[in-house]
Amino acid sequence: MKSHKPYLIVLMSFLFLIPGVSVQSQSVTMEGLINEMTNLERLTRFPDESYKTVQFSSYDRRSTSPYEPGWFANSDGFGGEPIPGFKKVLEEPGEDGIGKYLICDVQRPGVIVRLWSARINGNISVYLDDMEEPVFEGKAEDFFWRTFQALSGKEPQESYQNSLRQYDAFYLPIPFSERCRIEWEGDLEKLHFYHIQMRLYNQDVRVETFSPDDLDEFKQSLDKTRRLFLHPDKEWNYEGSEIISASEHLPSHATRNLITLKGEKAIERFEVKLTADKMKQALRQGILNIYFDGASVPQVQAPIGDFFGTAHGIDPYSSLPFTVKPDGSMICRFVMPFREKVRVEVDNLSDQGLTVSTSLRLKEYEWEEGESMHLRAHWRADHSLTSSGENPFDIPYVLGSGKGRLVGASAFIMNPARVPTSWGNWWGEGDEKIFIDGEETPSTFGTGSEDYFNYSWSSRAIFDHAFCGQPRNDGPGNRGFVTNYRYQVLDDVPFENRIDFYMELLSHSEVPGFFYGRIAYLYAFPHFKDDHREISEQDVKMPELPGWNQAEAGFGAAGSIFYEAENLAEDPSMISPEEGYIWTKGEYMLWKSNKKGEGLRLNIPVVKDTTVNIALTAAHSPHSGNISVQVNGKELKFGNQSMVDLYQEHAVVSRNHVSQSVELEEGLHELVIENREEGANEIGIDFIWVKY
Numbered sequence: 001m002k003s004h005k006p007y008l009i010v011l012m013s014f015l016f017l018i019p020g021v022s023v024q025s026q027s028v029t030m031e032g033l034i035n036e037m038t039n040l041e042r043l044t045r046f047p048d049e050s051y052k053t054v055q056f057s058s059y060d061r062r063s064t065s066p067y068e069p070g071w072f073a074n075s076d077g078f079g080g081e082p083i084p085g086f087k088k089v090l091e092e093p094g095e096d097g098i099g100k101y102l103i104c105d106v107q108r109p110g111v112i113v114r115l116w117s118a119r120i121n122g123n124i125s126v127y128l129d130d131m132e133e134p135v136f137e138g139k140a141e142d143f144f145w146r147t148f149q150a151l152s153g154k155e156p157q158e159s160y161q162n163s164l165r166q167y168d169a170f171y172l173p174i175p176f177s178e179r180c181r182i183e184w185e186g187d188l189e190k191l192h193f194y195h196i197q198m199r200l201y202n203q204d205v206r207v208e209t210f211s212p213d214d215l216d217e218f219k220q221s222l223d224k225t226r227r228l229f230l231h232p233d234k235e236w237n238y239e240g241s242e243i244i245s246a247s248e249h250l251p252s253h254a255t256r257n258l259i260t261l262k263g264e265k266a267i268e269r270f271e272v273k274l275t276a277d278k279m280k281q282a283l284r285q286g287i288l289n290i291y292f293d294g295a296s297v298p299q300v301q302a303p304i305g306d307f308f309g310t311a312h313g314i315d316p317y318s319s320l321p322f323t324v325k326p327d328g329s330m331i332c333r334f335v336m337p338f339r340e341k342v343r344v345e346v347d348n349l350s351d352q353g354l355t356v357s358t359s360l361r362l363k364e365y366e367w368e369e370g371e372s373m374h375l376r377a378h379w380r381a382d383h384s385l386t387s388s389g390e391n392p393f394d395i396p397y398v399l400g401s402g403k404g405r406l407v408g409a410s411a412f413i414m415n416p417a418r419v420p421t422s423w424g425n426w427w428g429e430g431d432e433k434i435f436i437d438g439e440e441t442p443s444t445f446g447t448g449s450e451d452y453f454n455y456s457w458s459s460r461a462i463f464d465h466a467f468c469g470q471p472r473n474d475g476p477g478n479r480g481f482v483t484n485y486r487y488q489v490l491d492d493v494p495f496e497n498r499i500d501f502y503m504e505l506l507s508h509s510e511v512p513g514f515f516y517g518r519i520a521y522l523y524a525f526p527h528f529k530d531d532h533r534e535i536s537e538q539d540v541k542m543p544e545l546p547g548w549n550q551a552e553a554g555f556g557a558a559g560s561i562f563y564e565a566e567n568l569a570e571d572p573s574m575i576s577p578e579e580g581y582i583w584t585k586g587e588y589m590l591w592k593s594n595k596k597g598e599g600l601r602l603n604i605p606v607v608k609d610t611t612v613n614i615a616l617t618a619a620h621s622p623h624s625g626n627i628s629v630q631v632n633g634k635e636l637k638f639g640n641q642s643m644v645d646l647y648q649e650h651a652v653v654s655r656n657h658v659s660q661s662v663e664l665e666e667g668l669h670e671l672v673i674e675n676r677e678e679g680a681n682e683i684g685i686d687f688i689w690v691k692y
Helices: 005-016 030-036 140-145 147-152 158-164 219-230 279-285
Strands: 051-057 088-091 098-106 110-116 123-128 136-139 174-176 180-187 195-201 242-250 255-262 265-275 286-292 300-303 322-324 330-332 336-338 341-348 354-364 374-387 393-401 404-415 432-436 468-473 480-487 493-495 498-505 511-524 560-564 575-579 587-593 599-606 610-620 626-631 643-645 653-658 662-664 667-675 681-691
Touching: 030 219, 051 493, 098 195, 110 140, 123 140, 123 174, 136 140, 136 147, 140 147, 147 158, 158 219, 242 255, 242 341, 255 354, 265 279, 279 286, 279 300, 286 336, 286 374, 336 341, 336 374, 341 354, 374 393, 374 404, 393 404, 393 511, 404 498, 432 493, 493 498, 498 511, 599 610, 599 681, 610 626, 626 681, 667 681
Parallel strands: 300 374
Antiparallel strands: 051 195, 088 098, 098 180, 110 174, 110 195, 123 136, 123 180, 242 354, 255 341, 265 330, 265 336, 265 354, 286 300, 286 341, 322 330, 374 511, 393 498, 404 480, 404 493, 404 511, 432 498, 468 480, 560 681, 575 587, 587 681, 599 667, 610 653, 610 662, 610 681, 626 643, 626 667
């Protein structure tokens, strides 16, 4: 269904010449939307084409109000929901269990801006406007995870798939001028998680409906977006901007003004690097304050590290708005406009001196009253929470009144759970809930904290994408310090007078001593007021991950017996202890092998004749590589692989590796860990468990 775009443009130009005829100056087009995906300056102005961002999802339909039963219900796509997670049942399930369900039927102009699924069976049909034939009809997973291919009918370039699919979310705008109807056909007893996020425009906004031909016609714009997504530091164009630098040393508990600028400008790139003896403390206890246009309270107030999306140390990542480099350089590309003045200040709330070096790029910017907005980023944190599955509660990210748009969020977690597996130490079972303009039910209601951050199944992976990432996850599972981010550029959430953004805290097991820090990033007009309070020394005290003497059996580790690896080595002279707060008893066994094929022998006790799984909780590090594991001379398989890769760029983390089942008799068994790398390989094992 190809639109006649050249004729439409000519017609619109002609209508502007007719007295008394008023039409909007632009249509919302596929090309324009693709360009919006990397246009951060657009976010500084309230949208000309008024829209509301909504999310259709498989959230538990028993959740209707905080003061009604079911507000924290969690049956949201696993199968067997008491109420189907859809707008409507179109056809009841037949004998084969297959039914048909309505996801949405929107009858106004709009754009699909984000798709996400953890896994979904069945088929999806997508109808736009008055099309008799769907623009897509086929496997639901193809629509959510291979959207470009599903809509074009062609194999995409690998780089498109790698850039537009960001973990389990896919970003490709799909505009429609009048209507969008999406139906799902599948088995409710099987997995069917979904998010479909949309902009819904006012009826008078002209939107050009998507055509598969658009993917070829606007290839140049897609290529530019792809390059910026994959290499933002390399591809960003700062032509014409002015560079201003400053450096200040701050004694303990001192405040320093870094930069004051006057005029009508915008900061388009803001870089900071800290120097201190104790960097973790400097990143959390050095407080960034940015005051725009003479404000008495800073519009930006956050620990320096947290503002840039890194906490409890430097965790390198690259996204569209932020980059953290391995050398500690931290970069923000969210545009920060000001009408008359900006002042950048740092408070040092730590017990040490620190040096702050900053560089910013300043560009021309025309401030427009009633349209231009200031960046807002207020950090908040709660210490000593108790997270549990029995008593969940809503954590506020931002509660505010006024006009603006939400453009993202970051979470900074310390999870001291003692269960060693994700099934048992997962902290983010709770849903995001974003209320806009006094809604009774949130127009964004999610299905899990990791789903908001675009991943799924409590993934332990360290990853980064243009719009989402998990640059920190100590492990094992999701224990320790964890950082998640999501930046909402295409899927920003405008609000006219009110925003209330919560995330449920709902975990698998009861976990006292839980720490939860977070930032919501907004643009807002000067009259905007939120629930922020000034950051205190108590707020930024360093959370300490408590030691654990031994992993506790339960959940994913149920039926297991655990053994400290250093106690099992046949030749203790081959190993040495390596200290660290994430390991049981504060250390793990380190074996430094210098030759491929070398083996480390351990003796593993088995308490009865049975079938077991052998699991290793191992260190992944920049100095580690592939190993294999044999028991009694027989190679174990982990998943379908015989080798285990212990490499992790930039960090040392703890990860579980559970073997396929093996039959063993009661008694001691020889377990050999073999170096499979050419040359040096650092192999660290915290503990070994036999899972009965």
